């Protein structure tokens with residue numbers, strides 16, 4: 651199957667999942683995860699109407715995306731993988747969303763680099779949306795585990811609105827298991843936490859719930875996902891060699 655056929659099928663499956671649980675069509679955004687796939691695959695997806703892409707490594711992102719973004723102003727890049735502090739400065743000029751904000755020090759560095767680039771007049775996306783990654787499943791290593799630290803981080807980012815930083819919501823990865831109830835519990839706990847935090851910070855647009863991948867996105871949609879991150883089902887198996 652081609653990338654274009656896969657995209658059509660996934661978009662249909664998303665719509666069907668929405669219909670099954672009474673959610674409006676178009677309430678779930680599709681992020682195409684292009685990690686380990688070449689720029690040609692990204693261009694094929696763009697030709698099929700896809701505009702949002704996710705990458706999990708800074709180095710690969712900056713090899714693949716600057717030219718794509720320059721040629722296609724409507725395309726946006728999300729960083730979804732764990733991010734080292736010393737790589738932040740390389741991704742901030744290109745990403746419109748960082749979904750893997752998982753500790754206070756990382757948020758500090760993102761804000762610092764964004765301010766630096768603004769002061770230097772560097773061309774970059776008008777705003778930088780941040781999603782706070784939360785640890786909800788036994789197997790995942792990343793994500794906040796401590797709600798107090800998460801709140802401290804949200805408050806830090808809230809105070810950087812003048813630098814175009816937007817506190818946009820939350821992300822999680824469910825455990826990699828066949829046990830559907832564990833997956834569902836993981837998504838449900840993110841949704842519950844997000845509801846608590848939205849009550850606590852009514853002034854912030856913390857609406858995004860990024861959850862669901864190729865193997866579990868229909869469960870995630872049933873549990874309230876607003877963005878699914880799909881790689882394999884669009885681009886095929888990744889070759890890690």
Ligand SMILES: *Cc1c(COP(=O)(O)O)cnc(C)c1O
Pocket residue numbers: 683685706730731823863864865879880881882883
């Ligand atoms: C790779 C990756 C995905 C996509 O996974 P697939 O199973 O290929 O759909 C989603 N989210 C994150 C954080 C990833 O690293």
